[in-house]
Amino acid sequence: MAQDNSDERRYEDALDTAEQLLGFRLERFLGRGQGEPENSGDFKRLATIHTFGDSWPRTQHLDTRTRALVSVTIAASLGILEPLRGQLRIALNSGVTPEEIVEAFIHIEAYAGAARAFDSYAIAQQVFAERAHEAGGDSR
Numbered sequence: 001m002a003q004d005n006s007d008e009r010r011y012e013d014a015l016d017t018a019e020q021l022l023g024f025r026l027e028r029f030l031g032r033g034q035g036e037p038e039n040s041g042d043f044k045r046l047a048t049i050h051t052f053g054d055s056w057p058r059t060q061h062l063d064t065r066t067r068a069l070v071s072v073t074i075a076a077s078l079g080i081l082e083p084l085r086g087q088l089r090i091a092l093n094s095g096v097t098p099e100e101i102v103e104a105f106i107h108i109e110a111y112a113g114a115a116r117a118f119d120s121y122a123i124a125q126q127v128f129a130e131r132a133h134e135a136g137g138d139s140r
Helices: 005-022 040-055 064-078 081-093 098-112 114-134
Strands: none
Touching (some): 005 081, 064 098, 064 114, 081 114
């Protein structure tokens, strides 16, 4: 996929936005893995630009904090657990409180079901524990 300077700038801006939201750089996840075809980089670049360059910065009508809580709800409802971990980190980094996340899970349970909510909430428990450990607090 040919890159011009504006495409490269958009990609760099998207990576910077991802770092601001997640608290770490994404590059370690974006390299070509063993057995992946050469165009796998195109997929990862386009997905990164669309997600962190086009969607997350749209704060005129939906602020980052709200967008983060919506993203947690979507990932939990779909049961995509590893992306949920990242969405929880983004939410907490964007000012969503653990209590608000628990309330979202109460609502997820009502609409997506107890089994899906409990599976997903296990990831939230892990992220809460990680945050408590990072802050030097009790992780129970």
